[in-house]
Amino acid sequence: MSPPHVHAKTLRDAGVQVTGQRLAVYDEVVRRPHSDADTIAAGVRDAIGSVSTQAVYDGLRALTAAGLLRRIEPPGSPARFETRVGDNHHHLVCRTCGALADVDCALGETPCLEPTDPAGYSIDEAEVIYWGQCPTCQEATSDRGES
Amino acid sequence: MSPPHVHAKTLRDAGVQVTGQRLAVYDEVVRRPHSDADTIAAGVRDAIGSVSTQAVYDGLRALTAAGLLRRIEPPGSPARFETRVGDNHHHLVCRTCGALADVDCALGETPCLEPTDPAGYSIDEAEVIYWGQCPTCQEATSDRGES
DNA sequence: TAGAGATTCTTGACTCGTTCCAGTTTATGT
DNA sequence: ACATAAACTGGAACGAGTCAAGAATCTCTA
Numbered sequence: 475m476s477p478p479h480v481h482a483k484t485l486r487d488a489g490v491q492v493t494g495q496r497l498a499v500y501d502e503v504v505r506r507p508h509s510d511a512d513t514i515a516a517g518v519r520d521a522i523g524s525v526s527t528q529a530v531y532d533g534l535r536a537l538t539a540a541g542l543l544r545r546i547e548p549p550g551s552p553a554r555f556e557t558r559v560g561d562n563h564h565h566l567v568c569r570t571c572g573a574l575a576d577v578d579c580a581l582g583e584t585p586c587l588e589p590t591d592p593a594g595y596s597i598d599e600a601e602v603i604y605w606g607q608c609p610t611c612q613e614a615t616s617d618r619g620e621s
Numbered sequence: 622m623s624p625p626h627v628h629a630k631t632l633r634d635a636g637v638q639v640t641g642q643r644l645a646v647y648d649e650v651v652r653r654p655h656s657d658a659d660t661i662a663a664g665v666r667d668a669i670g671s672v673s674t675q676a677v678y679d680g681l682r683a684l685t686a687a688g689l690l691r692r693i694e695p696p697g698s699p700a701r702f703e704t705r706v707g708d709n710h711h712h713l714v715c716r717t718c719g720a721l722a723d724v725d726c727a728l729g730e731t732p733c734l735e736p737t738d739p740a741g742y743s744i745d746e747a748e749v750i751y752w753g754q755c756p757t758c759q760e761a762t763s764d765r766g767e768s
Numbered sequence: 769t770a771g772a773g774a775t776t777c778t779t780g781a782c783t784c785g786t787t788c789c790a791g792t793t794t795a796t797g798t
Numbered sequence: 799a800c801a802t803a804a805a806c807t808g809g810a811a812c813g814a815g816t817c818a819a820g821a822a823t824c825t826c827t828a
Contacts, residue, residue: 511815526778528815528816532777533776536776566739594755595715598752601750602747604742608741639795674807
């Protein structure tokens with residue numbers, strides 16, 4: 475339950491208009507990274523009473539556009555948001571429960587950014603998703619004696 | 622307009638029941654890789670007269686499950702399908718027009734499959750998406766004098 | 769610290785991609 | 799050829815996200 479005001483300057487400096495809803499949205503992502511819009515909306519309601527779904531979507535869009543948030547969109551699950559922007563890191567996704575974890579890039583600043591033959595494309599970002607199973611689900615699976 | 626029959630054995634060997642719709646769906650993906658479900662449905666209708674949307678989705682699902690197709694899901698666009706399975710290759714996505722191109726993996730069989738700290742996850746696949754602009758859109762953009 | 773003007777929030781309808789359902793049709797194994 | 803299981807059809811439904819109009823709020827200048 476940190477006071478949302480602490481983020482006011484951050485938002486203003488990024489050129490985003492400061493409103494109660496947006497502070498709450500940002501604070502929610504800070505507190506619980508990798509949540510989807512719905513979870514964030516619930517958290518915000520918990521914090522400031524009520525918000526419309528659109529305010530949340532709009533806030534997330536504005537904050538993402540301003541470079542304060544990063545939007546991750548793993549196939550098979552709704553978009554998620556995190557505050558780690560600017561550094562080049564990637565994600566681990568659990569095939570079983572959908573959990574998401576950060577991984578630092580193995581190859582420095584811009585990994586794999588140079589494919590063998592870019593086919594004429596000008597590349598500005600490489601996004602890596604590692605698919606596997608999180609520790610919890612590995613245990614659960616082996617407990618049930620599955621392959 | 623290749624006769625769809627040529628794929629019958631392929632499907633049967635993969636354990637997929639052979640039907641006219643599925644042959645047509647598979648043939649369509651062979652002929653036009655990286656299409657989405659809607660485009661495939663249109664192509665199939667063109668080839669065999671008519672199909673329900675569900676038959677297409679179901680066929681795609683069955684073929685994907687059987688390992689004959691690979692489903693690619695770039696953020697911001699509907700799922701697309703291709704027949705290149707088994708080899709480890711990645712994709713270039715154009716930010717402007719959404720075009721998709723194949724890239725062979727820069728690092729051999731299983732690239733980047735070993736992140737610095739897998740956080741306890743057991744990883745079975747690394748998926749890389751390169752974001753950029755296709756040659757056509759680069760031209761169009763520079764023509765208009767944009768940055 | 770007011771007031772003007774722009775931006776954001778709310779409510780509600782709506783699109784898009786995809787899945788679920790019940791019933792009929794089609795393929796497969798003996 | 800026949801029984802059984804699987805796939806197809808049409809239509810309804812769903813989740814995530816967007817669009818639109820008016821009301822509320824913020825920011826900037828005076």
